[in-house]
Amino acid sequence: MHSTASSPAPEWLVVPDDANDLVPSVWPVSARRADDGELFIGGVSAGDLAREYGTPLQVLDEAEVRRRAAGLRGAFDAAAAAHGTTARIYYAGKALLNTSIVRWVREEGLNVDVCTGGELEVALAAGADAANLGFHGNNKSAAELERAVEVGVGTIIIDSTIEIQRLAEIVVRTGAQQRVMLRVNSGVHAETHDFLATAHEDQKFGFPLTEAPAAVARIRETPGLVFTGLHCHIGSQIFGVAGFRESAARVLDLHQQLLAGGDIPQLNLGGGFGIAYTRVDDPVPITELADGIVAAVAEECARRGISVPALAFEPGRAIIGNAGVTLYEVGTTKDVALGVGTRCYVSVDGGMSDNARPALYGAQYSARIASRTSAADPVLVRVVGKHCESGDIVVDHEHLPGDVAPGDLLAVAATGAYCAPLSSNYNHVPRPPIVAVRDGASRVIVRGESMRDLLARDAGITQ
Structure with missing residues (x-):
């Protein structure tokens, strides 16, 4: 039964028939x-x-981590293949990172996303190939960027004009070639806690869509920087496809505009896939989520007459949480x-x-x-x-x-x-x-x- 006005419990809290039960969606399969x-x-x-x-x-x-990592990779691989493209999964290390986890997810075919110099060093200490790492963060220091370029990090996600300048100085001085993406704010506010919704305009991450073309032009004119695509993350603990669909539509408008200046091989739509913390939480099954998101991207690309780019996603909680x-x-x-x-x-x-x-x-x-x-x-x-x-x-x-x-x-x-x-x-x-x-x-x-x-x-x- 449900709680009533005569109880201090919230209405969503269900009184269980058995207070010993283990709700399958909340606990590991092995519990x-x-x-x-x-x-x-x-x-x-x-x-x-x-x-x-x-x-x-x-x-x-460990088996639960591996099962979920492999399940995500398989679901997005299949969804992408159905629309003539590919998908790459980065484990979002900020959810929980240590050398054992890095090894587990790498063995299941995932790349790893880091967002500080410390996380980068953990991934490297675990033996991860730097070329399979993505490096996030809104305030990457010159020293962190120098280290990332030195070890050959596969993709650095640029978050500000100052980072463009810092990276430009490093690659010009060292002669390195560095692949980069640009993080943008689609303006889509995910249906989640305000502190977890990261794509609305009044926050610290990324570039507004209107400012992105100038930033991309600056990247493209900098010798040593290779622009590979746009990145957008709309929030965390998201249960549906609607937010991803709307965000993808807005980002693909920009993507189409930028194609006039050169190829854009990749689009990264971030992560934020929700999990069940309580018996009333009802996350979308990962196969349904993958099919829905990739189909939405394909439909928006078809509407614009452009090719579907290679896709990337960055789940963390969905792999490690439960x-x-x-x-x-x-x-x-x-x-x-x-x-x-x-x-x-x-x-x-x-x-x-x-x-x-x-x-x-x-x-x-x-x-x-x-x-x-x-x-x-x-x-x-x-x-x-x-x-x-x-x-x-x-x-x-x-x-x-x-x-x-x-x-x-x-x-x-x-x-x-x-x-x-x-x-x-x-x-x-x-x-x-x-x-x-x-x-x-x-x-x-x-x-x-x-x-x-x-x-x-x-x-x-x-x-």
């Missing part, structure tokens, strides 16, 4: 309950993971009587230091007791962290069994994207490790921090 109710991910039990690595703990299902599960230990529970009911506050041993998204964006998540199942009736809970902030919320609205108690392991689903990258040491809490699971085995892929690590940066401490 299952053992006969005793314990949660397994990638064939490894939550209890074993907590005992070996401690909590909080970010668990990443592959991640964070394990916590419950420390305290507290029933709070409200004017329209009661909410149980469930405090865990992590919080906004390992997942800032609820505080930043009001992001919603799903949680389940991981160490057991329970026949207790569902109760409305808010899962909160240990930080000295009232906004330290991990899961804002959820139903858990009414006997949730200190010592229970709690699993929060779909934490693979933007949790570890946004983590901090707020309140001097160490950042947790990231552990990969697959086929019943686990291994650390990012080491957790210790108190020694935290104190090591304090110059006032004598060693």
Whole structure:
């Protein structure tokens, strides 16, 4: 049933028939309950993971990452081939990046997108061919651009006139040939949180469509810079095709105009494909999304009498988001009587230091007791962290069994994207490790921090 006016729960929150269930769209395919109710991910039990690595703990299902990466590549390859073109998939490293993930996605046939010098170095350290990297960012320093050109980054996405000048100085001095794209704002505001919608005009990324021709002309007249196409990203956590269709139409108007000055082999439409964080989220299946977006581009090209360019896309969350599960230990529970009911506050041993998204964006998540199942009736809970902030919320609205108690392991689903990258040491809490699971085995892929690590940066401490 749905929540009512007599409950403090939002109307979208469904009271589950079983507060132990694992909604397939939210959890990794490998997530299952053992006969005793314990949660397994990638064939490894939550209890074993907590005992070996401690909590909080970010668990990443390697097979899920690979399955989603391969699925995206296959879907867009097929959609592009149906319209006589090709598609290239770049994994958006900002979602979660480490050397293991770079190797996984490269082995599944994906390229990698980075947006800082640090991300570039991680990709290179993983053995990625620089020619298969894209380099984003609205404020790439001269040193970052110098490094990108030096190692042979395949494509640099130019974000400002100043970057054109910086790159021009580098390629003229070094004699390098550097492929570049120009990021533009289509003016399409994706149906998402304002902080996640990145193509409307009043924001920091890219060029307005009206200013792009002059920027492209400057690129084309610069020896050593090779203009390969336009790039546009309309936002994140997008569930439909409509925004991509409208954005593509506007960008293809510019593309057609620029063809008068030379070939434009590629069009990059970014990423932002949505995933399910809760049972009510209903993302479009990736094959349907790929077919719809590519068909829209082909239709717009046919309308203008131009060839369909090679396409590129940059999913991150859609590959890594649902592959991640964070394990916590419950420390305290507290029933709070409200004017329209009661909410149980469930405090865990992590919080906004390992997942800032609820505080930043009001992001919603799903949680389940991981160490057991329970026949207790569902109760409305808010899962909160240990930080000295009232906004330290991990899961804002959820139903858990009414006997949730200190010592229970709690699993929060779909934490693979933007949790570890946004983590901090707020309140001097160490950042947790990231552990990969697959086929019943686990291994650390990012080491957790210790108190020694935290104190090591304090110059006032004598060693």
